[in-house]
Amino acid sequence: MAAILFGSISTLADTSEIQRQAFNDAFAAHDLGWTWERKDYIEMLASNGGAARIAEYAHSRGEEVDSAAVHSTKSEIFQKLLANSDVDPRPGVVETIADAKKHDVKVGLVTTTSPENVNALLGALTAVDVDLFDVVVDSASVSQGKPDRAAYMFALGRLGENAKNCVAIEDNVGGVAAAVAAHVRCVAFPNANTVGGDFSAAVETVDRLDADRLRSLTEGNR
Template sequence: MTAILFGSISTIADTSELQREAFNRAFASHGLDWQWGQEEYAEMLATSGGRDRIAEHARSTGADVDADAVHQTKSEIFQQLLGEADLTPRDGVVETITAAREAGHKVALVTTTSRENVMALGRAVADRISFDDLDLVVDRTQVEQPKPDGEAYTFALAALGEPAGSCVAVEDNLGGVEAAARAGLSVVAFPNANTAGHDFERATARRDRLELADLQSFTQTA
């Protein structure tokens, strides 16, 4: 194995419930009486894209909504919540990153969320993980197509100078798993609180805790 590619901010720290809270606060801010419960939100996460979820919900309810404006408010609230929350990295993440770097493996974050969200998470977990130590951080500004398109991973592999067969991706949602698979990567599903009920049939494996030796076993080169 030559590189581990973390595929979303929620593979580092589980932010899924903060995301849902941010959506609900944004709805209230825009005068909408929507409240997404956890079960409903979990079902929505089968597809990628917060802005698209807002637009689809508006269509299904017949509401006239500026999805872009609501999503921008949601993003601002989410970043504020990240700054206030006592976030801890997910099980095995710190140990895996540390062990990977000690073994000479590259570590990257390959997401298609906004740069502002990435920076906000980086600040929230800075006492345990420094994003400055990562070999690469990919965000929405660097690619044309969001996941489940494989562009972000293709871009990352080229930037790292690594073949897909020697790298492993870690993803917490179906769109991310699909994106990694399209790029030819082995991908370990690492579900968050709201995607645990999803069927990750495209994933190479599914784990609730990360370990370097385990991830190494899914690539063509240990």
């Protein structure tokens, strides 16, 4: 394995419920009278993009909102919530990154969330330092969000690596689709709110990362 590519901030730490709280707090701040219950939110996670999700929900209710403004508020709230939360690495993440460094395997974070959200997560997650990543892709890096493959193509170009020698870790269906479209083997690592998704496009689905298993997925290709 030449590189392991973490596909979202929630592959490092499960922030999904913090995200949902931030959405609901943003709705309150904009006097929308909306509340996304967990069941409803889980169904919405089949698609990527918070602003688009807000716009689609408003349309379903026959309402007009400034989805970009609401999403901007949501992001500000999310970052503040992270700063005041106890955020732990997901199972196997710290060990997998340490193993990668030991075996001269590059590590990337390939997300299309904002740079501010990435910084907020890595600031709260003290066990995973930004310096451990050989490339960090965010919404400022590419114009297309997932499930488009653009973020992965950008990462592969920056790393100078062939897709067949890399493994992606993704926690949502759209992320898996993006990795597969870039011809990167993808391991699904669903979070608490995406665990019911259809991850059949991934090579396997796990609830804990195992460094030896990940390295074995590209044996003979490097």
